[in-house]
Structures are given as C-alpha cells and as structure tokens.
Amino acid sequence: MAPVRKKKSMRVCRECHKVVEGEACVTCGSTNLSEDWTGYLVIIDPKNSGIAKQMKIDMPGRYALKVR
Numbered sequence: 638m639a640p641v642r643k644k645k646s647m648r649v650c651r652e653c654h655k656v657v658e659g660e661a662c663v664t665c666g667s668t669n670l671s672e673d674w675t676g677y678l679v680i681i682d683p684k685n686s687g688i689a690k691q692m693k694i695d696m697p698g699r700y701a702l703k704v705r
C-alpha cells in the first residue's frame with residue numbers, strides 16, 4: 638500500500654469520520670465537515686477490524702481517528 642500524506646484540503650465528515658474530497662460526505666450525505674482532524678485510517682475489511690467496530694464503521698474506506 639502506498640503511503641498517504643494528509644493534504645490540507647482534505648476534510649472529514651463529523652458524523653461518520655469519513656474522509657471527504659467533495660462538498661458532502663458520500664456515505665451519510667452530511668455537509669458537516671471538519672479540516673481539523675488527526676489519525677488517518679484506512680478500513681479495508683470492517684467486519685474483521687476491531688477499530689472499525691469501535692467506531693461503528695461498516696463501509697470500507699478512508700477515515701479519520703479523531704475529528705474536532
């Protein structure tokens with residue numbers, strides 16, 4: 638897997654912690670986005686990921702660990 642750097646333009650959905658590249662979250666449709674987040678997380682197999690369960694993630698994708 639290629640290393641991914643955090644870009645300043647990347648925003649995260651405050652509702653589901655998904656990394657969003659557009660104006661709204663593709664997962665939950667929220668426009669409640671934050672640029673202040675830490676902990677880049679790639680969930681590939683949510684069913685077998687403890688952290689995905691903890692964060693109630695059921696879709697594979699890119700997420701942030703903490704969103705302010």
Ligand SMILES: [Zn+2]
Pocket residue numbers: 650651652653654655662663664665666667
């Ligand atoms: Zn969302």
